[in-house]
Amino acid sequence: MMRIEKVRPNLIKTIKDHIDAISVAAKQAVKPDRITIEYPRERRKYPDNFRGFIVFDKDKCISCFRCAHICPANAIVMEDYDNRYPSIDYAKCIFCHFCIDSCPTGAIKTSKVHDVAFKSLDEMCLHTTQITKIPEIVRKEEKYTVEYSVERGVWKLVKKRKLDNLEVEVPPPEVKVRKAACIDPESCLGCRLCKRVCPQDAIRLEECEVSPDLEITGTMCVLKIDVEKCTGCGLCVRQCPMQILVLEEVKE
C-alpha cells in the first residue's frame, strides 16, 4: 500500500500554493480550455451501438413476443394489426435495449436519435405505425457535428460542418434456425392451445379420437407441426401446459 503523508503547513508553502491557484485561474481566464457543446446548434457524434430511439421493421417481425416478455419496465405492448406488432410506451422505457438484444430476426433496432421528448403524457405511448422510422428533426440552426478527441494528452472539441446520418445499419443477428417439435406426444392433452396461439397457423389437427359429435373411441389426439411454416417464435412452447414442446435446432 502507499501511505499518504500528513500535510504540514508552513508559510512559504502556503504562499506558493496561493500563487499557484491564482495563476491557474488567470491562465484559464485568458485562454480557456472550454469543451462546451452548444446543443441545438451542434450535434454530438455518437457510436453505432448508441442507445437511442427504437425503430421497428415490420417485414422481419415474426410476432414471437420476446421483446415484450423481456422488457424490465413493461414498456412494450403488442398491438393487433394483421399480425401482432410491438408498440413502445416512452413514459416507461429505460433505454436498456434488452428488446433489441432479444429479437431473433433483427426487426427492432436502434438509432442515434436521443432527443426523445414529448409535450404531453398522452403522446408518449407510441403506436407501431409511429416507430417504423426515425422521427424527423426540423432544426434550421443545426449545422455542426462535434466530437471529442484526445491526442497526445490534450482533450479538445473537434467541429465538422456536415451532419451525421442518424440511422444505424447493422447486419442481422447470427441466430441458429430452430423449429418447434413435440418431445412427448403421448402426454399431449389435446387442449389445442398451441394451435390457437400460433401466428403462422403451422399446427394442424391430424387425428383426434375425442369429438362431441361422434362416439368417443379413445383419448388420443395428434397435432402435427408444419416445419415449412414454423418461424421458431416459441409461442407454442411457452403456452403448452404440459411443457412438451421445445425449439429444436434444424439439422441440415
Add this chain to the structure above:
Amino acid sequence: MFAEYIAYLFDLFTKNMVSIPLIQPIVDYLLQIPLINLIVALILWRPFFAVVIAPGLGVLILYLLYIVWFERKLTARVQWRVGPLEVARPIRGAIQALADGLRYFFQEAIVHNEAHRPYFIQLPILAFIPVLLPILFIPAGNVVGIKSPFAIQLIVSFIALIPVTVVAIGWASNSRFAYIGSVREAFMYFAYEVPFIIAVMSMIFLYGSGDPFIAVEKQTIPGAFLNPVAFIVFIIAMLMATSRLPFDIPEADQEIAFGPFVEYSGILFGLAMTLAYEKLYLMALLFTLLFLGGWSGPEFYLLGDLMPVIWLLLKTIVVISIIALVRSIYARYRLDQALRIGWTSILALSLVALVIGVIGAWLA
C-alpha cells in the same frame, strides 16, 4: 418674486457648471431659451452632475448592469463554461442583468407571518442610506458634490454603518437561518473594521490630510508603491467587507441558505442583492483615490472636465474586474478562521503599514 427666485437659482447654477468644450456650442444655444436653460443649467451644475450622473447614481446603475454580467462571464470562462448567452445573443448576453431585474419586478414579494412587517419591508430601502451618502463626498477632478477637507474620514465612517443594516435585516426576518446569518455578519464586522481603519489612517498620515484633492496631488507615483502593505490590507478588508469569497460567511449558501436574506423574494430580494455590489463600488472608488492616483491621467482638451471623471471610472472598473476573479479561486473560510485572520495576520500587517505611513510623513 417667483422670477427673482428663478433668476437667483439660474445664477447659482451657471457659476459652477461642468465645462465640456465638445458640447459647449449646444449648451450656449440652449442657455438662451427661457425655461430649458434652467433645466440644462441644473443638469450641468457640478454638484448635481456629480451626484446624479457621474460618479453617482447614473453610473451606479450602469455599473450594476455591467458587473453582474461580467462576473458571471469571467467565472464561467475560468470554469470551462460559457456563461449567460441567450438573452441578447448578438451581444453575447450583455443585458442579462436587466432581464433578471425585470423578472424580480414581476415576482410576488412574500412577507411571512412571523416577520416584523414594517422593518422587513422598509429595511432593504433604508439600507441604501449609508451606501449612497458617501457619493456626495467623492470628487472626480472638479466635479464634486460637497467639497470637504475630511472627505475620506466621512466615507469610512459611512461604510462602517452598513453592516448594522444587514444585521437589522436578519433580525426582522425572524427565522432561524436569518438569525445565524446576522450573528455571522456582526462577527465579520468585528474582524475587518479595525485593520481597515488603520490602513486608511496610514495613508492619511502619508498624505498629510484627509482631503482627496491633496491625496491625489501628492501621488506622483501611485500610492500602491508608496505603501504596498496598506495596499494588501485594503484589498483583503475589501473582500471581507463585501462578503466575497473567500469570506462569504454571512451569506453562505450551502450552510445557512443565504443568511440574513433568506426570507426575501421579489423586488425586495433584488434590492438586497445589489447592496453588496454597491458597497464594492464605493470601496473601490475609495481604493482608487488612495492608491491608484484617483483621477490623474493625460488630459484631453475636448472633453474638459469630463476627462478626470472618465479616468476615475476606468480605474475603478479595472480594479473591480480583477477582484471579480477571486470568486472562482477560493473556497469559503470558517467563521473562527476568518476572525483569527482578521485579528492576527491582517492586524499585524496594518500596524506595519501604519508605521510606514508615519515614517513617510516624518520624511516629507
Add this chain to the structure above:
Amino acid sequence: MDEYILDVPVEPPKELRSLFIPVPPDYVEEAYRSDEFLILVGPQHPGSGHMRLIVKVKGDIIQEVIPDPGYVHRSMEKLAENRLYIQNIPLFERPAIMDAANFNLGYVRAIEEALDIEVPERAKYIRTILAELCRIGTHLYDAAILAVFIGHTTGFMWPFGIRELICEALVRITGARFTSSFIIPGGVRRDVDESTLRFVYDSTFAIERRLESFEKIFIKNPTVVARLQGVGVLTKDEAIKHGVVGPFLRASGVEYDVRKVEPYEMYDELTWDIPVSDDGDGYSRFLVRVNEISQSLSIIRQCIMRMEEGRVISDQICENGKEIRGNFFDALGNIVLPAGEYTTLTEAARGLLLYTVISDGESNVPYRVRIVTPGWLYLKGFMESLRGERLADLQAIYGSFGYFPPEADR
C-alpha cells in the same frame, strides 16, 4: 471557562411539534430547556442531499446528530421478487447511478456463482475496465460535491467536466452514458473494438493532465486545506467500532480493500496499490480518494495493454462469442437458480457492497435479494464523527464522507 446559565423559560417552536420527526417530544423539550436548540438541516436545503439531519447545537458546537434517511427509498429488494433474474439487472444498478458497473458486478457474480458459469478472460478485462471507469466517475462526483459544500464553485465545475470524458468513454464501449446494464451472467453484452480501446487509453492521459491543474486550484488550495484539515477525526478504533467501510476506513489507518482481500475479476493479476492514511480527518479522506483515481487510471492502462482476442460471452450461455444480440432471451430469459443462498462482496467506489440472492430452486424469479450498500454501513460512523465539531463544519464533513442518500436508501 465558566458557564453562566440563564433560566429563561423557552418553548420549542410550533413547527417542531407539528411536523413528524423521528425524535420523541420530550427530547425536543429537554433540548430547549437546557440552553441548546435543534436545527433541522432538512431535505430541502442547499447543502444536505435528500435526507434530514436533526442537529442538537449548544452555541456553535454540535452535541449530537440524528439522521432521518429514507426519503429516496424505492423498495428495490421487494421489487426484485417479482421480476425475472435478468430483469433485475437494470433495477440493481440504479442505487448509485455513477457506480453502475460495480453494482452490476455484485449481482451478476452471485448468479454466476449459483449457476457455476465460467467467464472468459477478455470479458473479465472488459468488466474490470468498466468497474474502474465508474469508480473514477464516482470519486470525481464526490469531489465536486465536497467543493460545492465548502463554496468553491470552480472545484464543482471542473470534476464534472472531466467526468464528461469518462462518460464519453463509457458511451463508446457500451452505448449508454452510465447505467448501461452491460454486464450479464457469462460475460458482457457486446465486444469492444480496437479504436475504442485506443480512445480509452489516450483519454487516461488527458484525464491526468486535467487533474494536474485541478490539483493546483482545489486540492492544494490553502483555504480548502484549512477547511478540511483536523475536522471530523475518526481514530482507528472508532472507525472499526462503528463499522465504517471503504476509502473512509482506509483514511483512518486500516488496510482493508475487498479487491485485495478476496480478489475477483482480474484484480489479483494486475499491479496496483491501495492508498492508506493515518490521520482520519476530512482532508485525508479526500486525499485517499484522489490517489485512488490515479491507481484506477493505471489499472485501466494495464488492462488495455494485456487484453487478448477471444470470446466475451461464456460458451455455457451462447454459441456466438462476439455479442449476445438475438440470443438474449433464449439463453438467459428463464434461468432458474438451484436452491440456496449465494453471497458476494464487491468493492464499490464508496465501500463494501454485499449482495445475497436466495432462491427456492423452482421459480424463475428470486425468492429474496438482499443488498447492503456502503452508504448504509458508514452512516453511523459519519454521525459519530460530527460530535464536538462546529456547526459550520457539518457541510465540510458531509462532503468529505461523500454520503449519497439514494445509495443508502436503495
